[in-house]
Amino acid sequence: MVNQFKPSRAGLLDETDRVLLEKRRKVLGDLYPLFYDHPVHIVRAEGSRIYDAQGREYLDVYNNVPSVGHANRRVAEAVFAQMTTMNTHTRYLQDGIVQYSQRFLGTFPGHLDHVIYTNSGSEANDLGIRIAQGAARRTGVIVTRNAYHGTTQLMSGLSPENGSKMPLSPFVRLVDPPDAYRLGAENAAAAFAAEVERAIWDLKRYGMGTAALLIDSIMSTDGIFTDPAGLLDPAFRAVREAGGFVIADEVQPGMGRTGEHMWGFQRHTAEVDMVTGGKPLANGMPMGCLVLGSHLSNAFASENRYFNTFGGNPATIAAADAVLSEIEDRDLVANAARVGGQLLDGLRALAQKFPVIGDVRGAGLFVGVEIVADSVTKEPDGELAHLLVNSLREEGVLISAVGPWGQVLKVRPPLVFTDTDAAAFLRVFEDVLQSVSE
Amino acid sequence: MVNQFKPSRAGLLDETDRVLLEKRRKVLGDLYPLFYDHPVHIVRAEGSRIYDAQGREYLDVYNNVPSVGHANRRVAEAVFAQMTTMNTHTRYLQDGIVQYSQRFLGTFPGHLDHVIYTNSGSEANDLGIRIAQGAARRTGVIVTRNAYHGTTQLMSGLSPENGSKMPLSPFVRLVDPPDAYRLGAENAAAAFAAEVERAIWDLKRYGMGTAALLIDSIMSTDGIFTDPAGLLDPAFRAVREAGGFVIADEVQPGMGRTGEHMWGFQRHTAEVDMVTGGKPLANGMPMGCLVLGSHLSNAFASENRYFNTFGGNPATIAAADAVLSEIEDRDLVANAARVGGQLLDGLRALAQKFPVIGDVRGAGLFVGVEIVADSVTKEPDGELAHLLVNSLREEGVLISAVGPWGQVLKVRPPLVFTDTDAAAFLRVFEDVLQSVSE
Numbered sequence: 105m106v107n108q109f110k111p112s113r114a115g116l117l118d119e120t121d122r123v124l125l126e127k128r129r130k131v132l133g134d135l136y137p138l139f140y141d142h143p144v145h146i147v148r149a150e151g152s153r154i155y156d157a158q159g160r161e162y163l164d165v166y167n168n169v170p171s172v173g174h175a176n177r178r179v180a181e182a183v184f185a186q187m188t189t190m191n192t193h194t195r196y197l198q199d200g201i202v203q204y205s206q207r208f209l210g211t212f213p214g215h216l217d218h219v220i221y222t223n224s225g226s227e228a229n230d231l232g233i234r235i236a237q238g239a240a241r242r243t244g245v246i247v248t249r250n251a252y253h254g255t256t257q258l259m260s261g262l263s264p265e266n267g268s269k270m271p272l273s274p275f276v277r278l279v280d281p282p283d284a285y286r287l288g289a290e291n292a293a294a295a296f297a298a299e300v301e302r303a304i305w306d307l308k309r310y311g312m313g314t315a316a317l318l319i320d321s322i323m324s325t326d327g328i329f330t331d332p333a334g335l336l337d338p339a340f341r342a343v344r345e346a347g348g349f350v351i352a353d354e355v356q357p358g359m360g361r362t363g364e365h366m367w368g369f370q371r372h373t374a375e376v377d378m379v380t381g382g383k384p385l386a387n388g389m390p391m392g393c394l395v396l397g398s399h400l401s402n403a404f405a406s407e408n409r410y411f412n413t414f415g416g417n418p419a420t421i422a423a424a425d426a427v428l429s430e431i432e433d434r435d436l437v438a439n440a441a442r443v444g445g446q447l448l449d450g451l452r453a454l455a456q457k458f459p460v461i462g463d464v465r466g467a468g469l470f471v472g473v474e475i476v477a478d479s480v481t482k483e484p485d486g487e488l489a490h491l492l493v494n495s496l497r498e499e500g501v502l503i504s505a506v507g508p509w510g511q512v513l514k515v516r517p518p519l520v521f522t523d524t525d526a527a528a529f530l531r532v533f534e535d536v537l538q539s540v541s542e
Numbered sequence: 543m544v545n546q547f548k549p550s551r552a553g554l555l556d557e558t559d560r561v562l563l564e565k566r567r568k569v570l571g572d573l574y575p576l577f578y579d580h581p582v583h584i585v586r587a588e589g590s591r592i593y594d595a596q597g598r599e600y601l602d603v604y605n606n607v608p609s610v611g612h613a614n615r616r617v618a619e620a621v622f623a624q625m626t627t628m629n630t631h632t633r634y635l636q637d638g639i640v641q642y643s644q645r646f647l648g649t650f651p652g653h654l655d656h657v658i659y660t661n662s663g664s665e666a667n668d669l670g671i672r673i674a675q676g677a678a679r680r681t682g683v684i685v686t687r688n689a690y691h692g693t694t695q696l697m698s699g700l701s702p703e704n705g706s707k708m709p710l711s712p713f714v715r716l717v718d719p720p721d722a723y724r725l726g727a728e729n730a731a732a733a734f735a736a737e738v739e740r741a742i743w744d745l746k747r748y749g750m751g752t753a754a755l756l757i758d759s760i761m762s763t764d765g766i767f768t769d770p771a772g773l774l775d776p777a778f779r780a781v782r783e784a785g786g787f788v789i790a791d792e793v794q795p796g797m798g799r800t801g802e803h804m805w806g807f808q809r810h811t812a813e814v815d816m817v818t819g820g821k822p823l824a825n826g827m828p829m830g831c832l833v834l835g836s837h838l839s840n841a842f843a844s845e846n847r848y849f850n851t852f853g854g855n856p857a858t859i860a861a862a863d864a865v866l867s868e869i870e871d872r873d874l875v876a877n878a879a880r881v882g883g884q885l886l887d888g889l890r891a892l893a894q895k896f897p898v899i900g901d902v903r904g905a906g907l908f909v910g911v912e913i914v915a916d917s918v919t920k921e922p923d924g925e926l927a928h929l930l931v932n933s934l935r936e937e938g939v940l941i942s943a944v945g946p947w948g949q950v951l952k953v954r955p956p957l958v959f960t961d962t963d964a965a966a967f968l969r970v971f972e973d974v975l976q977s978v979s980e
Contacts, residue, residue: 131643133656134843145635149628180625187618190587191826197583205569218571223661223828230694256668257696266847388629390661390828390852398571405572409704414828
């Protein structure tokens with residue numbers, strides 16, 4: 105994990121936090137790292153703000169799960185109303201899941217006409233890969249070089265971002281993401297298609313064939329690559345021509361975040377075979393989904409049983425429905441475009457002033473700021489990015505970093521982020537850049 | 543699935559339900575079967591009662607997710623309070639998760655001192671197997687012959703209950719469950735240990751070795767085997783002596799259901815290495831957990847990254863904490879023992895009267911009623927069990943059936959089930975038995 109607290113620094117914490125940290129270590133152990141050199145002890149949140157135990161306010165420029173705002177009352181009320189009415193599994197006839205599914209599927213291209221509910225993006229990706237491998241009668245899967253797709257055993261084998269200690273599965277091939285900053289915008293799409301074609305050839309040569317390209321359409325963990333629009337289309341076509349399926353992992357870019365469409369892949373093409381969702385779907389109620397064509401779903405059903413106890417339960421569906429209403433009523437997709445544009449402009453202005461900013465790229469409220477040691481060689485500077493993340497935290501602004509060297513600042517606030525929030529972020533960021541440049 | 547509506551019967555439904563069914567099929571498809579020959583269209587529930595769209599009341603003798611009662615207000619209020627305060631992931635310091643984890647771990651034997659939160663029993667089992675295989679440096683896994691352990695790819699390969707169309711993983715060995723009804727109570731434990739020892743030998747012979755025995759300690763899908771107490775201890779010892787880990791899958795028997803202890807395995811032994819939980823943990827909020835020794839958890843952490851976005855989120859933890867409070871304050875473990883005892887007594891009295899009841903077995907509020915075609919040969923009668931399930935549904939009582947032939951009625955009501963509820967169930971069941979015997 106790029107942005108991780110080192111327990112050896114516990115001495116820097118105040119007494120209360122140190123005691124809590126020690127208790128936490130006893131019950132949760134090493135598998136539960138914390139963000140930041142100086143962890144944030146949070147007790148309350150609202151909209152785009154988080155408050156710590158001392159009452160200090162933080163601007164949240166990172167969290168995408170509370171997509172329609174921390175402590176969103178409409179979502180909480182919908183969940184409470186449903187939990188006090190009825191909340192059970194999907195093997196009874198129920199109105200809510202049918203109504204929501206119709207509404208939800210209405211946000212997708214028409215050929216994606218079935219939805220399967222899970223409790224996480226991991227479960228959704230796991231199922232998507234099984235369905236692709238079954239339908240293609242092949243096993244090969246292509247992912248980007250620093251991809252992350254989830255926590256199950258199957259997904260861990262497809263998630264190189266976890267690091268070299270965790271082996272990839274033998275049927276996986278890695279492709280370099282389309283880094284337009286280094287390749288040039290005009291070459292990125294073709295370079296990516298060539299990478300994917302090489303992987304297809306390789307999987308064929310090893311007798312596995314290509315079942316799927318599983319891809320986060322904004323390539324979050326690879327470093328956030330958004331441009332040019334249409335970027336992924338040639339690669340997707342190559343996969344489909346080879347008889348494989350394109351699975352867009354929309355856990356990060358989905359649900360209006362990119363500011364133009366509801367789903368990130370739509371920035372590049374509509375030609376995908378499956379879509380998986382997770383984090384922002386229900387504003388923090390555990391929920392994932394797999395959206396696909398009915399031919400794929402029903403073919404899978406003819407040879408498999410799949411029942412997910414909590415998947416599509418009424419309380420989660422009520423939350424998800426309220427999230428869609430919030431997005432529509434508050435015009436949050438347009439908000440993401442407008443405020444995201446303001447962030448891009450402001451960050452690009454800062455890039456003129458501070459040469460450590462090598463590149464600023466993004467779509468809507470998902471912006472990457474690449475930090476470099478040298479603006480000519482474009483040498484990534486993960487160490488400086490780490491310092492910036494932690495300096496911002498001290499100044500009351502929460503972000504994180506991604507990319508193979510942790511060199512790309514991840515600017516990904518809740519969708520309710522306002523013009524004022526953006527201006528506040530840019531102001532603090534400029535101060536922090538100034539202080540590290542002195 | 544044993545208890546499944548056939549879409550060809552849609553003509554039997556009333557107009558409203560038929561229209562809803564058709565809409566449901568269009569968005570959810572064949573992967574979403576319904577219970578009962580005549581599906582129940584539910585709109586409201588409370589305690590141990592469910593209400594359909596016509597206002598008809600059903601006695602719920604099946605659902606274990608709403609363990610502290612359908613529409614439990616205390617749980618709903620805890621979730622609402624947390625959702626309107628703060629609900630985010632675990633990479634910030636937070637008080638709730640630490641307090642709950644201390645309390646929750648207090649319900650386990652002391653050597654199980656770490657907990658990892660997931661969103662489902664599937665995710666918990668998936669992780670448990672990965673940890674066992676990593677720690678044992680072996681791959682073999684033993685499960686019971688009709689086991690079901692979840693929906694991920696890894697779990698599907700370990701879940702023979704899914705049926706013969708879904709292949710098992712090559713590293714899996716199946717063992718016959720200890721069917722005391724057929725083996726005799728005095729032989730069941732030794733027979734099961736012998737089965738497990740044979741599987742251990744076989745896994746060794748094939749060069750895989752035994753990483754884990756993954757077992758639902760009440761063997762729900764195998765047909766519910768509860769007696770004699772201590773039944774599983776010799777098999778568990780064999781696994782541990784062979785260097786494997788025992789993983790108790792407590793998704794079904796856990797959280798007080800068996801009426802004596804909080805966890806089903808405690809009926810037989812305390813000597814388990816990991817425990818997984820799911821369904822009843824948070825009364826319907828999606829939640830799973832893996833409880834294990836800190837040496838296993840920290841060893842896994844030293845070679846792996848694991849982050850679960852929703853796992854252990856504050857709203858789910860708040861629900862789980864309220865569930866523990868309900869169990870304690872309403873003395874629901876003792877209630878399970880008392881009312882479960884009443885069910886066992888009543889069902890055994892019915893068995894005297896109706897020879898189709900071959901066996902009645904159970905612990906607390908988890909009772910199996912085995913239906914046989916012949917009380918001497920003990921030939922299972924899944925068809926009659928199916929008729930009984932559906933007749934009960936028509937009479938306003940919801941149960942289901944399990945076992946390799948669907949021959950065991952599954953009597954597993956919410957833990958708030960009362961003496962009066964039990965008496966009502968017994969009365970209706972007697973009528974139904976009478977009517978099918980005529």
